[in-house]
Amino acid sequence: MHPGEATAEQRLRAGLLRGGPGAIITGLWALRRHGLRQLPEPGDVHLLIPHQREVTSAGFVLVERTTRMPGALTKEGLPVAPVDRAVLDGARRIRDFDVVQGMLAEAVQRRRCSAEQLDRELRLGSQRGSAIPRRALQALLNGPESVAEADAWEVWKLSGLPAAEWNVPVFGRGGEFIAKPDAWCEDVAFAWEIDSRTYHESGDFYAATLARNARYSAAGISCLQTLPSRLRTEQAKVITELRDAYTAACARPRPPVTCRP
Structure with a gap:
């Protein structure tokens, strides 16, 4: 209710209002909330909502309906996806291998999730856009931590x-x-x-x-x-x-x- 651009916090809260009850933040904004930093500048607010809900994307809000809703974690007052889900939701939309590898490696190196958790999430989740994350994950599964x-x-x-x-x-x-x-x-x-x-x-x-x-x-x-x-x-x-x-x-x-x- 004032002139000027919306802040990041306002955009996140507006996105959750768009998503409605049960919506959670995933992707790059969720990773920022988890304290990870080796990622691109977040853009759209990426949300997960239950598959039966009929809510569409609009403006800067990307709504993804899913049958695999993860348990929400509260970070700085907002509901976000666990790191393994959030990092792969973000990685599937990035075409730069080095960027994706850096995201996955930071998540594992800082012990926010394990390589095995990422592997399981990658196998169970959407296969669209999974080729680059799958390649980046192979080295992590063999032991290297960076x-x-x-x-x-x-x-x-x-x-x-x-x-x-x-x-x-x-x-x-x-x-x-x-x-x-x-x-x-x-x-x-x-x-x-x-x-x-x-x-x-x-x-x-x-x-x-x-x-x-x-x-x-x-x-x-x-x-x-x-x-x-x-x-x-x-x-x-x-x-x-x-x-x-x-x-x-x-x-x-x-x-x-x-x-x-």
Whole structure:
């Protein structure tokens, strides 16, 4: 009842009025409400309503009728879909693979849902627009917990090396914790770390990275460190480095370490 553009909060509340009783917010606006940030700027207010209700989309409100209404969660006073449903409802309408992969990875990495929950929701939900989310989910289901690690998983497949385990803790002879490498080859005790310069060169993270590398060295573990940006810009060189590092690990006696204490 005043001049000017409606605020985001007003648009969300207006959308829920349009949807009527039982309507809940899903997609990008719901993810914002859940505290996720690695997503495009939300546009239309995407709503879910029970299938028997005859409410249509209008203006900035996108109404989706569904036979699979999820249980609503209240976030900052408004009903929203759970993260697994919201992220896939949003991802099905995005055509950029990197954006979709980033959304799914953030949801899993920040433990708002599991990769298995996403997989189940993807199988049970609408198949329209599911090709890109399905491809993005494959790397997460195999263990990597970030976008960079998902890229690393793709590079590892191209390298032709034996299958690696992802994000598993590694222990020394006496059961002491050494590290949790991004990729780990148990047969030759070879670790691969995807180390972001921004993250690992700042404050306490830099000291933690040095301490981790010292534990690798003391335990006799072969470790290769790779910048995330090189996984896409220098993929062939990274593959060569991986193969060379793995070959070197094979050539030395295997140290008494394991990811299965």
